[in-house]
Amino acid sequence: MMHSYFTPAFLIFSTAILLAAENPVALASPAAAEPAKPGAPAQAPAPEKPAIKHLGGPRYALNGISFNEETRAISLPAKVNMVEGLLEYALVHESGKVHESFLATPVSPYDLNVVLLLLNYTSSTTFFDFTDKSAGAIVVKKPKLEAKAKVQVTLDWKDPAGQPKTARLETLLLNLDLKAPAADGPFIYTGSMLTDDGVFMAKETGSILALYADAAALFNNPREGNENDDNWVADKTKAPAKGTALTFTLTPLK
Numbered sequence: 001m002m003h004s005y006f007t008p009a010f011l012i013f014s015t016a017i018l019l020a021a022e023n024p025v026a027l028a029s030p031a032a033a034e035p036a037k038p039g040a041p042a043q044a045p046a047p048e049k050p051a052i053k054h055l056g057g058p059r060y061a062l063n064g065i066s067f068n069e070e071t072r073a074i075s076l077p078a079k080v081n082m083v084e085g086l087l088e089y090a091l092v093h094e095s096g097k098v099h100e101s102f103l104a105t106p107v108s109p110y111d112l113n114v115v116l117l118l119l120n121y122t123s124s125t126t127f128f129d130f131t132d133k134s135a136g137a138i139v140v141k142k143p144k145l146e147a148k149a150k151v152q153v154t155l156d157w158k159d160p161a162g163q164p165k166t167a168r169l170e171t172l173l174l175n176l177d178l179k180a181p182a183a184d185g186p187f188i189y190t191g192s193m194l195t196d197d198g199v200f201m202a203k204e205t206g207s208i209l210a211l212y213a214d215a216a217a218l219f220n221n222p223r224e225g226n227e228n229d230d231n232w233v234a235d236k237t238k239a240p241a242k243g244t245a246l247t248f249t250l251t252p253l254k
Contacts (some may be wrong), residue, residue, distance in 0.1 A: 063111045066115060071251070073121045076112065078105040078155075078211070078248040080241060083234040088185075088212040090153070090169055090221070091248060096206020103155075109192070109202035109218055116189065116218070117187050123191030124149035127222070130220065136195070137215035139227055150186035150253040151219065153209070157246035165240070170223075172239045173232055174212070177225045181235065186253055190220045215237050 047077040053061045058069040067074045078091060081104040089101035098104050124146055128137040153169035173182040192202035193215050201216035202208065210217035223230040240246065 030114070041058045042076065060242045062115055065112060065115050067115050067119060069119070072121070073249055073251045074112070074115055074119070075247050075249040076105055076107045078107075078246055080239065080244045080246065082232075083236050083239050085243050086235070087173070087232040087234065088210065088214070088229055089207060089217070090173070090209040090211055093206030093207055096208075104238075105208070109206060109208050110200065112208065113133060113192070113200075113202065113218060119252075121151075121189055122146070122148045123189045127188050127190050127220055128213075139213045143191050143222075145188055145222060147254040148252075149189045151189055152186055152251045152253060154249045154251065155240075155246050157240050157244050164193065167238065169209075172235050174235050175223065175225050176231050177228060182232070183223050185223070187219045188222050189218065190215065192216055192218050 006171060029158040051063060055061055055066065058071075060069065062068055065076045081092075081098050081101050082249060083102075085100070086099060087102050089097060091103040091105060092098060092101040093109060094104045094106055096104075096230070111140065124143075126143040126145060127141060127149075129140050130137055132138070154166060155169055156164065156166045157170070160164050168184070169187070170182040170184060172178070175182050184201075187209060192200060192207075202218045205216045207214055207217035209221075211221045212229045213220055213226045239253075
């Protein structure tokens with residue numbers, strides 16, 4: 001059975017990204033007909049120097065990110081950054097808010113969002129309310145979250161004996177308010193946002209997956225307690241040790 005991979009359509013789209021790289025607002029969404037409004041949620045433009053490599057079949061790579069056209073799974077390298085203390089983030093860039101993040105990665109949020117766009121991920125329009133510009137992004141209470149914005153996050157690593165381990169991200173986190181493990185379920189692709197002068201905030205802050213709701217992050221946590229900044233910690237009985245290298249994988253639920 002023959003498969004239709006990204007080539008040549010994928011390469012054509014990549015070329016379009018290169019040609020439009022000087023207009024980040026116009027590249028906020030591959031289907032956008034109009035520039036994004038200042039302060040509104042937006043998706044990132046392409047990286048300045050895309051270097052997409054074909055790994056064979058439906059598999060591709062971009063600056064440390066591997067992805068599959070057919071399954072739309074995206075994997076990137078990360079490490080356990082902290083297992084002690086309060087967490088506001090599950091994943092940040094290694095130059096970001098590492099003092100409050102479970103994991104850190106060398107991968108750019110900018111590049112990650114390019115891959116998300118290439119694979120037709122769609123960000124939620126219901127998670128944050130941007131109606132009151134003076135108030136900024138407000139987390140919507142019990143929003144009706146679009147299925148297309150839901151992703152599963154899986155971590156893979158090796159224990160000290162070299163045995164492979166895998167776990168969904170939420171199973172390694174504790175909700176202090178509820179005195180319980182984080183609820184099973186997906187995380188939400190919210191797409192970050194652009195400032196009035198066109199700065200892509202995920203790239204600026206390094207924020208990738210927020211546990212404490214953050215409109216600058218690419219992904220957010222939909223669980224009860226996501227508006228509390230002292231609610232989330234790692235489950236030290238289950239989480240791999242600080243410094244452990246792992247693979248962080250995103251899989252769309254639809």
